[in-house]
Amino acid sequence: MGRLIEITDPGDVRIAEFTSIRERDLTGRHGQFVAEGTVVLSMLAKAHADGGSVRAEKLLLLKNRVAGLSDLIEQFAADIPVYVAEAAVLDAIAGFHLHRGVLALGSRAAPPELNDLVSRLPNNSLVLVGCGISNHDNIGALFRNAAGFTADAVFLDQTCCDPLYRKALRVSVGSVLMVPYARQGSAEEVLGALAAAEFEIWALSPGGVVEIGSIAPGRRVALVMGTEGEGLPAAILDRFRSARIAQAPGLDSLNVGTASGIALYAIARAMGRLG
Amino acid sequence: MGRLIEITDPGDVRIAEFTSIRERDLTGRHGQFVAEGTVVLSMLAKAHADGGSVRAEKLLLLKNRVAGLSDLIEQFAADIPVYVAEAAVLDAIAGFHLHRGVLALGSRAAPPELNDLVSRLPNNSLVLVGCGISNHDNIGALFRNAAGFTADAVFLDQTCCDPLYRKALRVSVGSVLMVPYARQGSAEEVLGALAAAEFEIWALSPGGVVEIGSIAPGRRVALVMGTEGEGLPAAILDRFRSARIAQAPGLDSLNVGTASGIALYAIARAMGRLG
Numbered sequence: 229m230g231r232l233i234e235i236t237d238p239g240d241v242r243i244a245e246f247t248s249i250r251e252r253d254l255t256g257r258h259g260q261f262v263a264e265g266t267v268v269l270s271m272l273a274k275a276h277a278d279g280g281s282v283r284a285e286k287l288l289l290l291k292n293r294v295a296g297l298s299d300l301i302e303q304f305a306a307d308i309p310v311y312v313a314e315a316a317v318l319d320a321i322a323g324f325h326l327h328r329g330v331l332a333l334g335s336r337a338a339p340p341e342l343n344d345l346v347s348r349l350p351n352n353s354l355v356l357v358g359c360g361i362s363n364h365d366n367i368g369a370l371f372r373n374a375a376g377f378t379a380d381a382v383f384l385d386q387t388c389c390d391p392l393y394r395k396a397l398r399v400s401v402g403s404v405l406m407v408p409y410a411r412q413g414s415a416e417e418v419l420g421a422l423a424a425a426e427f428e429i430w431a432l433s434p435g436g437v438v439e440i441g442s443i444a445p446g447r448r449v450a451l452v453m454g455t456e457g458e459g460l461p462a463a464i465l466d467r468f469r470s471a472r473i474a475q476a477p478g479l480d481s482l483n484v485g486t487a488s489g490i491a492l493y494a495i496a497r498a499m500g501r502l503g
Numbered sequence: 504m505g506r507l508i509e510i511t512d513p514g515d516v517r518i519a520e521f522t523s524i525r526e527r528d529l530t531g532r533h534g535q536f537v538a539e540g541t542v543v544l545s546m547l548a549k550a551h552a553d554g555g556s557v558r559a560e561k562l563l564l565l566k567n568r569v570a571g572l573s574d575l576i577e578q579f580a581a582d583i584p585v586y587v588a589e590a591a592v593l594d595a596i597a598g599f600h601l602h603r604g605v606l607a608l609g610s611r612a613a614p615p616e617l618n619d620l621v622s623r624l625p626n627n628s629l630v631l632v633g634c635g636i637s638n639h640d641n642i643g644a645l646f647r648n649a650a651g652f653t654a655d656a657v658f659l660d661q662t663c664c665d666p667l668y669r670k671a672l673r674v675s676v677g678s679v680l681m682v683p684y685a686r687q688g689s690a691e692e693v694l695g696a697l698a699a700a701e702f703e704i705w706a707l708s709p710g711g712v713v714e715i716g717s718i719a720p721g722r723r724v725a726l727v728m729g730t731e732g733e734g735l736p737a738a739i740l741d742r743f744r745s746a747r748i749a750q751a752p753g754l755d756s757l758n759v760g761t762a763s764g765i766a767l768y769a770i771a772r773a774m775g776r777l778g
Contacts, residue, residue: 369758369761372757372758372761373757373761375751375754376750376751376754376757377750377751378750378751403754441772473768474768474772474777474778475651475652475653475768475777476650476651476652476653476777477778479650479651479678482647482648482651482764483644483647483760483764485758485760485761486644486647486648486760486761486764486765487764489757489758489761489762489764489765490761490764490765490768493748493749493750493765497716497749502749502750502751503749503752
């Protein structure tokens with residue numbers, strides 16, 4: 229494996245993008261992102277090979293894992309550098325203990341404009357909309373479930389966090405790199421654009437009118453998720469249809485990830501999309 | 504509020520159980536546990552007042568939050584000490600920054616024996632079984648979903664982690680204190696005990712035979728969840744009925760929490776338990 233380039237100095241400029249990656253989660257990164265773990269790296273390699281907006285730039289691997297990762301490394305084009313480092317060096321770079329030691333730097337072009345993405349959706353379409361979701365785990369879970377239940381796209385309003393944040397990408401198990409998404413506009417603007425494109429808009433809320441398993445969906449459906457604490461604004465619940473997930477009375481509502489999974493499953497199944 | 508006792512020394516023995524609580528997650532604690540946040544503390548107060556096996560022992564609060572927490576404090580019996588500390592002292596006690604600053608120490612008697620809990624279940628019963636679930640977030644999610652979808656009990660095999668771990672309790676939003684559970688025996692022993700009590704046993708697996716939304720459940724149902732990576736052992740899948748959640752082909756399976764939520768929702772709904 230002549231491609232391997234050993235890094236012995238944690239300050240080496242060639243791997244500068246990986247320094248203190250936990251803190252960088254807070255900064256945004258001009259389209260660059262850090263991917264972790266063999267599953268996500270494999271999806272990054274695939275997205276890169278597909279020639280779309282996602283590019284792989286470099287790999288950084290724990291030296292003693294390289295022998296077991298040759299199949300993964302081969303998935304990346306030969307001009308992508310593969311840096312390797314001993315555990316102590318890798319931990320000094322990252323700023324904390326990386327027990328897996330499988331990292332990549334990727335980049336992607338800015339996501340599409342809201343209206344561009346809407347215009348590209350197929351006639352029969354299921355999309356997931358996130359409003360005000362600022363928790364990285366929850367954003368990641370939305371993408372994982374969107375991919376799992378055949379959603380054609382994810383729409384995030386401008387108050388949602390960036391799904392390319394390290395932890396969101398990890399929790400999504402790489403789905404952020406696969407599912408088309410836009411992240412632009414207020415919740416009203418996003419839903420307005422979808423309503424104009426003849427989407428049935430179902431806002432999920434503990435006080436929703438229709439039980440999710442009873443919906444007979446049309447050919448284009450948008451499922452809207454708000455935050456766990458506040459939920460969706462009343463203006464949205466009043467203007468569009470609302471759905472609830474039947475559950476035991478008197479409890480805190482479900483986790484956003486779980487709720488999105490149940491609702492997407494129920495709707496995708498009712499739309500005949502799950503085989 | 505004459506009950507408040509100010510702590511100024513992070514080494515004060517009266518709050519010793521809260522020192523370095525992140526590391527303590529790894530140790531087990533002889534039936535003691537740390538609860539965090541207003542929702543979980545409120546459930547702890549309720550469990551204590553119910554006079555069952557769960558007891559509240561002491562509270563430790565961020566001093567500048569106390570004024571807003573008087574309703575919560577009043578839920579705890581007057582003989583339960585309420586310690587307060589400034590942020591710097593509280594962080595020094597905990598060993599990291601506690602931005603919420605709402606903690607309690609609780610304790611509970613050992614959970615019931617496997618067979619005792621089985622014998623106490625009602626005639627119409629839905630239970631959740633976890634096998635090999637060692638991730639604290641996933642254990643917490645199982646309990647949150649069990650509570651949300653009316654499960655009568657949770658059964659954990661002996662390889663599952665303790666649901667009283669700080670993070671599991673937090674992710675469960677206190678449900679661990681409310682849903683009866685046992686944590687004893689091998690997966691085979693747990694399922695054997697349930698099968699002997701006439702439970703239909705459905706093991707959830709990506710390769711399961713019956714789609715979860717197509718099950719016509721009987722009066723007693725046990726839903727069995729394995730780990731995200733390995734899934735359930737073949738011996739379990741072969742011996743009992745197996746169910747799958749329909750989803751897009753070729754992807755990594757769902758998160759354990761989400762999968763348990765979807766499956767519990769589908770079964771509880773089919774059993775007519777969700778109103």
